[in-house]
Amino acid sequence: DNGIVRPKGYNVSWHVNPEIEKHHFGNSHPMKPWRLTLSKGLIMSYGMHIAMDTYLSRQATEEEMRDFHSEDYLEYLRTAKVAMPDDETPKPYNLGGSDCPIFEGLFNYCSMYSGASIDAARKLCNNEADIAINWSGGLHHAKKAEASGFCYANDIVLAILQLLRKYPRVLYIDIDVHHGDGVEEAFWSSDRVLTLSIHKYDGMNFFPGTGDLDRTGPDDEANPGAHHSINVPLSDGIDDEQYIWLFKTIVGKCVERFRPSAIVLQCGADSLAGDRLGRFNVQVQGHGACVAYCKSLKIPLLLVGGGGYTPRNVARAWAHETSIAIGCDANIDPIIPQHTPYRSHFRHETLFPTLEQILGDPRPNKNSPKKISDIVQSITEQLRFVNA
Numbered sequence: 409d410n411g412i413v414r415p416k417g418y419n420v421s422w423h424v425n426p427e428i429e430k431h432h433f434g435n436s437h438p439m440k441p442w443r444l445t446l447s448k449g450l451i452m453s454y455g456m457h458i459a460m461d462t463y464l465s466r467q468a469t470e471e472e473m474r475d476f477h478s479e480d481y482l483e484y485l486r487t488a489k490v491a492m493p494d495d496e497t498p499k500p501y502n503l504g505g506s507d508c509p510i511f512e513g514l515f516n517y518c519s520m521y522s523g524a525s526i527d528a529a530r531k532l533c534n535n536e537a538d539i540a541i542n543w544s545g546g547l548h549h550a551k552k553a554e555a556s557g558f559c560y561a562n563d564i565v566l567a568i569l570q571l572l573r574k575y576p577r578v579l580y581i582d583i584d585v586h587h588g589d590g591v592e593e594a595f596w597s598s599d600r601v602l603t604l605s606i607h608k609y610d611g612m613n614f615f616p617g618t619g620d621l622d623r624t625g626p627d628d629e630a631n632p633g634a635h636h637s638i639n640v641p642l643s644d645g646i647d648d649e650q651y652i653w654l655f656k657t658i659v660g661k662c663v664e665r666f667r668p669s670a671i672v673l674q675c676g677a678d679s680l681a682g683d684r685l686g687r688f689n690v691q692v693q694g695h696g697a698c699v700a701y702c703k704s705l706k707i708p709l710l711l712v713g714g715g716g717y718t719p720r721n722v723a724r725a726w727a728h729e730t731s732i733a734i735g736c737d738a739n740i741d742p743i744i745p746q747h748t749p750y751r752s753h754f755r756h757e758t759l760f761p762t763l764e765q766i767l768g769d770p771r772p773n774k775n776s777p778k779k780i781s782d783i784v785q786s787i788t789e790q791l792r793f794v795n796a
């Protein structure tokens with residue numbers, strides 16, 4: 409008995425498809441779809457699937473993807489051929505470079521993770537789930553007709569468009585270490601979606617180079633989207649204490665002013681300490697506290713993945729967050745039950761012997777208390793312009 413039981417009168421839906429995990433961006437590329445295999449293995453070792461409705465996700469149709477993406481871009485994505493190693497001719501739509509390579513099965517990959525987010529959103533709309541989870545989604549940089557930062561199709565925008573069919577207002581929260589620019593841009597002129605991204609910001613020195621505090625929406629006051637984009641630009645090394653305080657304070661104020669009818673939380677795990685691309689010092693505990701806080705609001709909640717480039721830490725975080733969703737986090741023993749440890753092929757290391765945090769060397773915290781309180785003050789002032 410691992411103590412995991414199905415919560416009564418509370419439904420969590422989990423949208424997965426092992427097809428997605430099989431795609432490869434290339435050996436030196438930091439995005440590893442097999443981190444999803446690791447996450448799923450950890451979730452199932454604990455028996456958490458017993459407490460959720462598990463759905464095999466399907467490909468989104470082109471018609472569904474046209475809700476946001478242009479027809480010509482989708483057509484190119486669907487028919488793009490993997491280039492020969494010596495072919496360096498530039499490709500349209502920002503494809504084919506080092507960030508967004510054209511790999512085998514690219515369209516299958518994009519339509520699969522998009523289908524999972526759309527299905528998850530529909531479970532919330534139909535009251536079939538209180539929380540819906542798609543760890544393969546969260547690809548927040550993709551634009552209407554452009555790939556960007558490892559993202560080709562924007563499953564988050566597609567999911568929010570589904571939610572907007574039923575719910576008047578959607579709050580989008582993005583805890584990936586990068587700015588959620590694609591989602592922000594898609595709803596830039598809307599007052600039905602309030603977007604909030606917390607990220608590292610250092611001008612053009614950190615991808616994608618946008619997301620400063622004063623990026624609050626269209627400058628034209630008559631535009632309904634004015635003030636409806638919130639950005640929290642941070643420096644290296646933020647720790648759990650500061651991060652959790654910021655998250656609860658800002659999200660609390662957003663919910664009070666905006667009264668969202670649904671929440672989408674992008675749980676990019678590259679904000680964790682020890683991430684290959686990230687710079688923060690957030691622990692699995694602090695990352696999970698954001699999920700727990702959103703759950704406590706008792707508003708339909710969609711959880712999606714996102715970045716995360718140290719696979720064992722990604723798996724730890726998303727397994728922990730799954731346990732929070734189903735309400736069994738208190739029962740999770742750090743020693744994984746019935747589990748054959750994965751062994752790295754290169755180094756003879758165990759990828760996740762326990763759920764305990766051994767994330768990586770802490771980085772010096774460059775966020776002063778004054779910086780943190782100035783951010784909160786500025787956003788509090790911005791939110792005076794936001795009404796339900």
Ligand code: V1P
Nearest residue numbers: 436437438506507557558584586615678685714715716
């Ligand atoms: O910095 C850049 C671009 C490439 N230069 C022209 C500027 N790209 C970043 C992209 C990061 C994408 C993050 C995606 C997400 O938010 C959502 C899934 O997590 C980049 C970086 C970096 N350190 O920022 N690309 C790469 N590293 C890279 C490294 C090796 C191979 C391919 C890409």
Ligand code: CA
Nearest residue numbers: 582584586606
């Ligand atoms: Ca973010």
Ligand code: ZN
Nearest residue numbers: 584586678715
């Ligand atoms: Zn990221």
